[in-house]
Amino acid sequence: MTATATALEIAQALLRCPSVTPADAGALGVLEALLKDAGFATHRVTFSEPGTADIDNLYARIGDAAPHLCFAGHTDVVPPGDDSAWSHGAFSGDVADGLLYGRGAVDMKGGIACAVAATLDYLAAHDGKAKGSISFLITGDEEDVAVNGTVKLLQWAAERGETFDHCIVGEPSNVEAIGDTIKIGRRGSQSGVLIVDGQQGHVAYPHRAANPIPDIAALITALNDEPLDQGSAQFQPSNLAFTSVDVGNPATNVIPAQARAKFNIRFNDHHTQESLRALVEQRLAAACGNRIRARIEWLPSNADVFVTKPGGFTDLVSASIANITGRTPELNTGGGTSDARFIAKYCPVVEFGLVGQTMHQIDERTPVSDLDKLTAIYRGVLERYFR
Ligand SMILES: [Zn+2]
Numbered sequence: 014m015t016a017t018a019t020a021l022e023i024a025q026a027l028l029r030c031p032s033v034t035p036a037d038a039g040a041l042g043v044l045e046a047l048l049k050d051a052g053f054a055t056h057r058v059t060f061s062e063p064g065t066a067d068i069d070n071l072y073a074r075i076g077d078a079a080p081h082l083c084f085a086g087h088t089d090v091v092p093p094g095d096d097s098a099w100s101h102g103a104f105s106g107d108v109a110d111g112l113l114y115g116r117g118a119v120d121m122k123g124g125i126a127c128a129v130a131a132t133l134d135y136l137a138a139h140d141g142k143a144k145g146s147i148s149f150l151i152t153g154d155e156e157d158v159a160v161n162g163t164v165k166l167l168q169w170a171a172e173r174g175e176t177f178d179h180c181i182v183g184e185p186s187n188v189e190a191i192g193d194t195i196k197i198g199r200r201g202s203q204s205g206v207l208i209v210d211g212q213q214g215h216v217a218y219p220h221r222a223a224n225p226i227p228d229i230a231a232l233i234t235a236l237n238d239e240p241l242d243q244g245s246a247q248f249q250p251s252n253l254a255f256t257s258v259d260v261g262n263p264a265t266n267v268i269p270a271q272a273r274a275k276f277n278i279r280f281n282d283h284h285t286q287e288s289l290r291a292l293v294e295q296r297l298a299a300a301c302g303n304r305i306r307a308r309i310e311w312l313p314s315n316a317d318v319f320v321t322k323p324g325g326f327t328d329l330v331s332a333s334i335a336n337i338t339g340r341t342p343e344l345n346t347g348g349g350t351s352d353a354r355f356i357a358k359y360c361p362v363v364e365f366g367l368v369g370q371t372m373h374q375i376d377e378r379t380p381v382s383d384l385d386k387l388t389a390i391y392r393g394v395l396e397r398y399f400r
Contacts (some may be wrong), residue, residue, distance in 0.1 A: 016354075017046060018133065020384040021113065024126035025106035027351075033092050034157035039103035040088040042169070043131060048073040051133050052141055052169035053149075054160035058169055060154075060161035068154040068161035072170060075136070076146035082398050083148045084128040084391075085182040085356055087155030087162065090117040098375045114380045119379050124183025124366035125151065125382055130289060131391035144399040148177070155352055163352040167359055177360040179326050179396070182353045185369035186345075191383045192338030193392070195326060196240040196364035197257030198247060198346040199354055204312040205284055207232060207297070224258060225272040228305045233258070233274055235300035236293065241280065247320050248281030248346050253293070263287050281346075283319050293345060314352045319357035326361055334365070334391030337386055365390075 025042070030040040045055045050221060054072040061067045074081075091101045093116045101107035101114035107116070132147055150170070150177070154162030157395030186196045209229040214222025233255055241251035262269040280289050290311055302309050321327065323344055334342050342365075356362040371377045 018130060018194055019390045020123075020127045021108070021381055023047065023129055024113060024123045024384060026115055027088060027126060028106035028113075028124035029104055031104045032089050032117070032135045032153065034089040034154060035068050037069045037088070037153050040398075041069055041071045041151060041153060044088070044125065044149065045071055045073065045205045048075075048149060051075070051136055060165045062160045063311055065160055068152070070074040070153060070162060070166045070338070071149065071151040072147055072166060072174070074148040076143045078145050080178040080398065081148065081176065081240050083085055083150050083360070084125070084132070084183065085150040085163070085176045085180050085352065085362075086125045086128070086183045087152045087352065088117075088122060088125065089156050090120070090122070091156050092116075094357070094375055097159060097343065108381060111381050113381055113384065114378045116374060116377055118257070118371070118377045119185040119367040120372035120377070121183050121185060121359050121366055123184065123379050123384060123388065127387040129180070131388045131395060134388075135393055135395040138149060143395070146368060147395070148175075150239060150351070155209050157400045159351065159352070163355050164165065167355060168381070171359070179398075180356050180360055180362040181330070182351065182362060182364040183366035184351050184364045185367045185372050186354070186364045187368040189370075190338075191338070191386050192334045192340035192342055195327065195334070195344050196346065196348070196353070197323065197328060197344045198282075198357075199284065199316075199318070199348065200248060200281055200349055201284070201288070201314070201318035202277060202279055202288060202350060203314045204275070205293070206310045206312070207274045207276065207307060207370065208310060209272045211268065211270055211272070213230070214268045216266045216268055219268065222268040224268045226269070227275055228307070229258065229272040229385075232300050232305065234305055236276075236296060239296060240389035241278070241289075241292070242283040243282050246284055246382070247344070249317075251280040251284060251289075253278045276327075277373035280318055282320055283320065286314060316354055319359040320346060320352050321363055327363060329397050330365060330394055331365060333390050334398060336393055337389045343360045346350065368384055
């Protein structure tokens with residue numbers, strides 16, 4: 014491929030690498046070669062962790078001045094599932110009827126291909142230089158356990174003295190059509206287990222036992238019924254959802270000694286993990302009174318809430334989107350977590366990429382015309398950013 018490679022060509026080269034986590038299968042090499050040719054300083058960084066596979070990552074930067082715009086993403090993909098169910102091979106990169114097929118077409122090799130194509134085109138039009146810096150922070154470890162990926166790559170970059178002013182993650186943010194949605198944040202996630210201790214006993218002698226089941230039912234109702242908040246400017250209300258209730262009791266004539274209930278909370282920017290835990294524990298204590306013995310075991314979480322407040326940077330991305338698609342994107346904070354939550358600790362970050370409809374599905378695909386539009390949008394972002 015050459016420095017004028019199109020997004021389609023780059024996407025096809027990436028899709029033909031079967032980079033199911035933790036395999037790289039040559040995917041990062043495709044990007045590294047293109048970026049190096051365009052004058053980027055490139056670094057391949059491998060991270061390890063006991064019990065997990067070593068994972069290769071790529072950091073590439075051109076320019077050494079501010080402002081510094083970073084494109085971030087992942088080249089690993091989820092498994093294809095039943096290969097024979099695909100109408101075009103999961104790693105074929107075939108185009109049929111204007112649609113590009115392959116695992117990762119939208120999540121998110123297609124998005125990365127557009128960012129690289131837009132950058133190469135921008136540099137070619139500006140004597141090979143940006144008025145500032147452009148970088149690519151690409152991991153091979155997002156879809157699975159994600160321990161040897163973005164978190165460590167950001168730490169590695171920080172230790173080298175790298176600072177970022179803004180970041181775009183090319184995850185498939187759009188719901189129906191390209192340009193409909195920019196993700197500017199995500200809710201945090203915190204899981205826990207509610208444990209109620211009773212006293213085991215024979216069902217015929219309940220006065221000698223303490224049944225934790227009615228008690229846990231009452232506590233579940235109490236925690237479930239009281240809203241955590243009413244939502245905020247950028248977020249829907251936080252919600253607490255119980256996901257299982259367990260006593261593990263095989264007998265019908267024994268009152269169990271303990272009952273447990275698992276729950277997950279998706280929380281908005283009214284809370285931090287600490288304040289949220291304190292709030293729930295305070296409500297639990299009130300519901301228990303002096304009678305019920307209950308506690309919560311909180312599970313570790315690295316999913317903090319984050320938001321990039323609407324302003325200059327989101328306006329700039331929105332303007333480029335409107336210019337190419339005629340749409341005014343919604344600034345959204347719904348959905349699950351992504352690596353953007355880690356990047357948000359370093360600089361303002363938005364997610365904008367292709368349309369997510371077929372992600373993780375058989376026949377994952379994107380219209381080739383969407384690749385062209387996304388490339389033009391990123392190109393417009395670069396032009397506006399380095400004005
Ligand atoms: Zn993804």
